[in-house]
Amino acid sequence: MYDKSIAELFHSITGDSIMLQPPETAIRNTAQLNGDRIQFPLVSINRTGYSIRSEDRNFHALHSGGTVRINDNSNVTMARVLPIRIEYQVDVFAVDKKMNDEIVRELLFYLSLNPSHEVHIPYGIDIDHRYNLILNDDVVDNSDTVNHVNDGVLFRTTFSMYCPDAYLWAGKDIITPKLNISLNLKKINGDLETV
Numbered sequence: 001m002y003d004k005s006i007a008e009l010f011h012s013i014t015g016d017s018i019m020l021q022p023p024e025t026a027i028r029n030t031a032q033l034n035g036d037r038i039q040f041p042l043v044s045i046n047r048t049g050y051s052i053r054s055e056d057r058n059f060h061a062l063h064s065g066g067t068v069r070i071n072d073n074s075n076v077t078m079a080r081v082l083p084i085r086i087e088y089q090v091d092v093f094a095v096d097k098k099m100n101d102e103i104v105r106e107l108l109f110y111l112s113l114n115p116s117h118e119v120h121i122p123y124g125i126d127i128d129h130r131y132n133l134i135l136n137d138d139v140v141d142n143s144d145t146v147n148h149v150n151d152g153v154l155f156r157t158t159f160s161m162y163c164p165d166a167y168l169w170a171g172k173d174i175i176t177p178k179l180n181i182s183l184n185l186k187k188i189n190g191d192l193e194t195v
Contacts, residue, residue, distance in 0.1 A: 093154055138159065
């Protein structure tokens with residue numbers, strides 16, 4: 001879910017040049033898809049892993065969850081969550097240094113000024129969740145790690161970011177008990193009493 005949301009975000013910023021794969025795989029698959037013709041610039045986004053945020057774990061949220069909605073059939077949909085932190089690596093490839101620097105600059109500014117984004121949560125929960133993307137400090141020139149492509153030099157810049165407020169989600173429907181109460185009232189000496 002988060003990966004798809006981030007890919008759509010980057011697509012809206014840069015256009016069609018997004019691959020949600022490790023950088024070496026992205027170049028190889030792009031070449032295969034386009035008959036060995038790779039269109040640059042290319043941006044590769046790779047989820048490098050995630051970790052459980054132990055300090056934010058909550059027994060109630062994990063086992064019972066929070067109410068998302070009350071359904072028409074008297075069921076209550078609960079969202080159970082396990083807090084995680086997701087790590088991403090972003091690689092920007094271009095055939096000249098100036099273009100590479102411009103794309104990286106635009107991405108860094110955009111992500112710094114717009115850290116909050118939204119993802120739709122399925123699993124029967126069907127809500128939108130706001131999450132943040134935070135940039136890590138280092139931006140690395142990895143141009144020397146990729147040699148020549150089509151007799152030209154390829155420039156590569158790498159930066160990383162993380163989502164500190166993501167969750168693993170699970171929906172759970174709970175049947176709410178019904179209680180039917182009927183009272184018979186009788187007027188005695190001008191006051192109503194139950195019978």
